[in-house]
Amino acid sequence: xxxxxxxxxxxxxxxxxxxxxxxxxxxxxxxxxxxxxxxxxxxxxxxxxxxxxxxxxxxxxxxxxxxxxxxxxxxxxxxxxxxxxxxxxxxxxxxxxxxxxxxxxxxxxxxxxxxxxxxxxxxxxxxxxxxxxxxxxxxxxxxxxxxxxxxxxxxxxxxxxxxxxxxxxxxxxxxxxxxxxxxxxxxxxxxxxxxxxxxxxxxxxxxxxxxxxxxxxxxxxxxxxxxxxxxxxxxxxxxxxxxxxxxxxxxxxxxxxxxxxxxxxxxxxxxxxxxxxxxxxxxxxxxxxxxxxxxxxxxxxxxxxxxxxxxxxx
Numbered sequence: 170x171x172x173x174x175x176x177x178x179x180x181x182x183x184x185x186x187x188x189x190x191x192x193x194x195x196x197x198x199x200x201x202x203x204x205x206x207x208x209x210x211x212x213x214x215x216x217x218x219x220x221x222x223x224x225x226x227x228x229x230x231x232x233x234x235x236x237x238x239x240x241x242x243x244x245x246x247x248x249x250x251x252x253x254x255x256x257x258x259x260x261x262x263x264x265x266x267x268x269x270x271x272x273x274x275x276x277x278x279x280x281x282x283x284x285x286x287x288x289x290x291x292x293x294x295x296x297x298x299x300x301x302x303x304x305x306x307x308x309x310x311x312x313x314x315x316x317x318x319x320x321x322x323x324x325x326x327x328x329x330x331x332x333x334x335x336x337x338x339x340x341x342x343x344x345x346x347x348x349x350x351x352x353x354x355x356x357x358x359x360x361x362x363x364x365x366x367x368x369x370x371x372x373x374x375x376x377x378x379x380x381x382x383x384x385x386x387x388x389x390x391x392x393x394x395x396x397x398x399x400x401x402x403x404x405x406x407x408x409x410x411x412x413x414x415x416x417x418x419x420x421x422x423x424x425x426x427x428x429x430x431x432x433x434x435x436x437x438x439x440x441x442x443x444x445x446x447x448x449x450x451x452x453x454x455x456x457x458x459x460x461x462x463x464x465x466x467x468x469x470x471x472x473x474x475x476x477x478x479x480x481x482x483x
Contacts, residue, residue: 192377194360195232196224196245199403200419201212201333201413202271202358203245207402209384209396218376236260236363243377247359248444251460261462264430265377265440266358266385267423269350273335276322276327278343295312318342327354332419333405336412350423354436355443357423366461378469382430389424392417425483428473437461 173235196203206224215222227235229246229415237260244250247262271405313334319325320343324385327346330338335345344443361380362374388395396413399405425433432440441455 173383183355189216190373191210191221191223192243193223193225193241193424194243194245194377195227195235195241197226197228197232199226201399201405201416202266202331204388204395204399204403204417205381205384206265206418208387208398209380211398211402212384212387213389214219214380214383214387215377218380220373220376220380222377222380223426233258233260233434234360234384236361240364242362242366244361245358246287247361247446248356250361251359251440252446252449254460255449255451255455261367262359262460263350263362263367263462264360264381264466265356265432265436266360266381266417266429268354268425268429268432268436269423270355270357271331271348271420272329273332273345273419273425274327274347274349275316275320275330275335275338276346277323277325278342278344280313280326280346284427313337317343324378332422333408333413333416335419348419348422353438353439354433356432356436362462364462369408371465374465375377375469378466379473382428382466382469382473383428385424389421392421428470428477 194206196206201225202462204286206222209478210222210224214409223243226236227241227244230242230251232244232246233250234287235241236250237248237258242264244260247265250258250260251262254262296436313330313477314316316334317338318371321341329349340343367374392414396410400410405413437457441457441460442455445451
């Protein structure tokens with residue numbers, strides 16, 4: 170009697186794998202900031218949505234070109250993508266992983282307080298200095314190693330880094346002074362899709378969004394297990410398990426409460442101001458619908474919030 174059941178189970182699994190829709194998602198780097206993708210793959214969240222995701226690492230404008238050409242389905246080049254949308258490229262941001270930027274302020278060994286710095290205008294002005302005291306130094310092709318070298322050599326006094334890089338820097342003797350995400354809401358790590366896909370495949374996009382949002386909530390709620398996945402799936406520097414867990418917790422500080430994915434109205438206002446208008450030197454207001462299409466992520470968020478309420482009745 171067990172053989173037919175076994176056969177039916179195998180047939181069911183094969184049918185599920187055959188029906189899975191293949192999608193390709195691009196991210197600019199393979200870092201903890203994009204741990205949601207390997208988590209969604211490892212925990213079967215894409216599979217639950219009848220999707221088979223392939224993650225590809227492509228930086229910047231090349232990722233936008235791949236998205237527009239149809240070579241990939243989703244791109245994590247949120248900032249450059251929105252600026253391209255303003256110029257008429259038919260793409261829109263469909264979700265943002267975080268409500269805050271994920272940066273920490275890492276300082277040289279002899280810098281112990283904000284008032285000693287000549288970097289990061291907003292942080293410095295909060296401490297009573299003038300923006301005229303700020304000197305910004307661009308570091309092309311920045312890596313953790315190049316950042317640490319610049320700090321050690323005195324070329325810069327401070328640098329903005331992600332949580333995992335801040336931990337590595339602390340191991341080198343540098344200081345983490347502040348989580349810059351606490352300044353104000355600033356949605357970060359946006360993902361994009363083409364106008365064509367949004368119009369023709371909203372159901373697929375919602376399934377992809379659902380898997381990604383579930384992964385973000387898993388990372389927040391189970392950082393130890395997320396760290397195990399990161400260790401297996403990401404080319405991380407020499408980090409112990411406790412360091413990975415702490416790095417994930419630092420990333421999680423940028424997530425909103427509840428179901429992530431849909432930024433706050435104030436966050437969207439800041440995003441358009443500083444990530445679109447300022448870099449392009451645009452003075453006029455930009456209509457959000459020129460660069461954003463958040464209808465589908467709003468629907469997914471409401472659906473998941475409904476599930477959470479039904480799971481935890483008042």
